[in-house]
Amino acid sequence: MHTVLVTRPTIVLVHSPLVGPSTWTGSAGPLRDKGFGVVVPALAAVVDGEPPFYHRIAETVAGQVENRPVVLVGHSGAGALLPAIADAVPGEVRAAVFVDAILPHPGEDWFTTAPPELGRRLESLAVEGRLPPWHEWFPPGALTAMFPDPETHRRFVAELPRVPLAYFAERAPEAERWPPPACGYVRLSEAYDAVADECERLGWPVHRVDANHLAMLTRPGFVAGLVARAVTELTGE
Structure with a gap:
């Protein structure tokens, strides 16, 4: 059993809409061991539905979070979701x-902010208005090296x-409760250098x-340490 220090905020680990919650589940345990409450919402069923997506995702997350202080942690495409979630929790x-x-x-919208060639790439991949699963966006085997073992890859x-x-x-x-008092960034891969x-x-820390973009799967304890460090730096707890 984990002992949670009541003064510490709950960490809400939000996965990208393109993947699933197993992205974060490996890091959740080490964060609980450090005394944090942790919530890992599952969003795939919401994204698989109809618009409006942001509102429904935010409400799904809010329904799994108690009325106590939180720190929102977003990976990859989940960064765009955090303001809506902040309004809902x-x-x-x-x-x-x-x-x-x-x-x-x-x-x-995402198309407005993304490089035009990336937007065109996504449009070319869509079949009947839906994209293939994320791992099929890349050449066969391109992502395999990011996974520590076949079972983790299969589950992902x-x-x-x-x-x-x-x-x-x-x-x-637009979000009334955004931005929060403090924000920070953890860069895992070269693709996010510009961000x-x-x-x-x-002025953010x-x-x-x-590492790699999916380092929370290959090195969950390491990434949990990075998140804990950032949370402590931003909140003092």
């Missing part, structure tokens, strides 16, 4: 941590939804490590 949002994640874009792939292209065309809502640079320009 019942308790105080003390901070937000972005882990190899895109930044919020309230009032804009089994959770991947076929996300509607409409998700990327939906404007992210980490932008966060440094914003940024931690850079040389």
